[in-house]
Amino acid sequence: MNHKMLFFLSLFVIAVGITGIVMQKKEPVTDDNVPAVYHGGTKKVIAIAETLREIKPHQILNSGDYQIRTLEIDEASQDIRDISLLGTNNLNGYLVLNHLPANSAILPDRVEAPGSQTFVLHSLKENEMPYSYRVRAQDESLLTSLAVGDEVTLYIRLIENEKGQIINTGSLSETSAAPNSANLNYAISRICGPLSIIEIKKDKYQGEKSGYEHDETVGSIVLRASREQLADLRVAEKAGEILLFPTDSEKEGDKKLSMNEVLKQFRAVKQLRGDQ
Structure with a gap:
């Protein structure tokens, strides 16, 4: 083999070696002893x-x-x-x-x-104020059956005489002997609603007492009312007893409900007796 052939063969071997080195650097290094990274986790x-x-x-x-x-x-x-x-x-x-x-x-x-x-402060809009409804012992279940965010409607219960005139209930209790009580009629009518409950307060001594009087306060339900609604409620408080009921949009209306309508059978008896 002449010198020229050996020279070209040497160049070919060198070129192959360089190419192999370059290709090896480009390939990723793998090692069975290096643990793979798992991104799943718990x-x-x-x-x-x-x-x-x-x-x-x-x-x-x-x-x-x-x-x-x-x-x-x-x-x-x-x-x-x-x-x-x-x-x-x-x-x-x-x-x-x-x-x-x-x-x-x-x-x-x-x-x-x-x-x-x-x-309470953050729940009130610009034209709204809180209205605190006093919960008496006889209505204590309202404190546990209702929750913040529930909507309620307020009614007023009045006492009327036989001519339909309102009698101030502030001076009369349900058990008091009112003059001409036979001619008195209880009536209930819607004042406003629905109103949202923004706070429910239970008497801090609740559960520590042996019992409550019938008319004793056991807590309060704070409602969100507009200034106009609040003004109406303040006036109504002086005329009769404010009652709170969960809102039922399907049945609610502004119609007044009187005792004579609820107890129609007793009204019929009175008419037969000539009392009316």
């Missing part, structure tokens, strides 16, 4: 709340305003939508602080829990 389930419609500030949430959806995320991750950060599994009674579009997530920092120190 999972956890969180709950997020999403609006079903547009929610405006000052609104108190109920079950028809939002839906709860669960989501699986990495154990080490945090999601600002997680409502468990509030220590609850639902947002009923929570106050909305900012405008929320429909189908948007309700972030924990955009709502305020019922019972917080500023809940």
Whole structure:
């Protein structure tokens, strides 16, 4: 083999060697002893709340305003939508602080829990004021059957004489012997509503006493009312007894209901006797 052939063969070997070195640098280094990185990790389930419609500030949430959806995320991750950060599994009674579009997530920092120190203040709009309804012992169940965010309607119960004239009930009790009581008629009529409950206060001594008097105050229900509604209530308080009932939009109306309508059979007896 001549020198020229050996020279070209050497160049070919060198070229092959250089190419091999370059290709080796481009290939990823694999080592069976190096553990692969696994990004899955341990999972956890969180709950997020999403609006079903547009929610405006000052609104108190109920079950028809939002839906709860669960989501699986990495154990080490945090999601600002997680409502468990509030220590609850639902947002009923929570106050909305900012405008929320429909189908948007309700972030924990955009709502305020019922019972917080500023809940009542933040729930009132510019033209609204709180109205405190006194709960007597006979209506104690209202304190546990109702919740913040529920809507109620207020009625007034009056005493009328046979001519339909109102008698001030402030000086008469249900058991008192009123003059000409046979000719008196109880009547009830709607004043205003629906009104939202923004706070429920129970008597701090409740449960420590052996019992309550029939007319004793055991707590109060604070309602959100407009200035006009509040003015009407202050006037009505002097005319009769204010009664609170859960709102029933299907049955409510402004029609007055009198005792003669409820107890029609007794009215018939009186007519037969000639009392009327």
